[in-house]
Amino acid sequence: MIQKIGFILNGEAVVWKGSPAARLLEVLRESFGNTGVKCGCLEGECGACAVILDGKLVNSCMVAMGRAADCEIITIEGFKKTKRFAALDRAFASAGAVQCGFCTPGMIMAAECLLRGNPHPNEEDIRVGISGNLCRCTGYNAIVRAIADAAEEGEGLW
Numbered sequence: 001m002i003q004k005i006g007f008i009l010n011g012e013a014v015v016w017k018g019s020p021a022a023r024l025l026e027v028l029r030e031s032f033g034n035t036g037v038k039c040g041c042l043e044g045e046c047g048a049c050a051v052i053l054d055g056k057l058v059n060s061c062m063v064a065m066g067r068a069a070d071c072e073i074i075t076i077e078g079f080k081k082t083k084r085f086a087a088l089d090r091a092f093a094s095a096g097a098v099q100c101g102f103c104t105p106g107m108i109m110a111a112e113c114l115l116r117g118n119p120h121p122n123e124e125d126i127r128v129g130i131s132g133n134l135c136r137c138t139g140y141n142a143i144v145r146a147i148a149d150a151a152e153e154g155e156g157l158w
């Protein structure tokens with residue numbers, strides 16, 4: 001069954017036509033060119049495909065297009081235009097929190113969600129905030145440090 005599904009993508013109203021059972025991840029990448037949304041496990045386990053849907057972090061591989069109707073979706077492509085992204089980007093680079101970079105967009109979206117809800121997280125809060133995101137190469141200590149640094153240096157942004 002083909003349907004027209006409208007939603008807000010990175011601040012812009014868009015309409016997509018297709019099956020409501022299609023994966024949001026594939027639609028974002030293939031129909032809208034948001035290739036910063038990475039395709040890892042396709043099972044909701046790695047967080048590489050994380051986006052923010054109506055203010056909540058979701059794994060877009062687990063979201064059917066029917067559920068995206070009328071929602072507001074922010075991907076790394078939209079988030080990278082913000083000062084908060086710039087603060088996280090700087091902190092990830094200076095803490096050495098990026099190696100291959102595959103997990104980084106999802107980590108950044110998780111960090112944004114965490115800091116939105118808690119601008120002054122302690123280490124435990126950060127570890128919980130990124131617990132749905134896997135990194136195979138950098139190691140979590142540098143990522144946790146980067147998010148703590150972004151929170152400190154970006155004081156007032158969240």
Ligand code: FES
Pocket residue numbers: 038039040041042043044045046047048049050059060061062
């Ligand atoms: S690709 Fe979606 S959680 Fe891994």
Ligand code: FES
Pocket residue numbers: 097098099100101102103104134135136137138
């Ligand atoms: S930097 Fe390679 S998976 Fe995280």
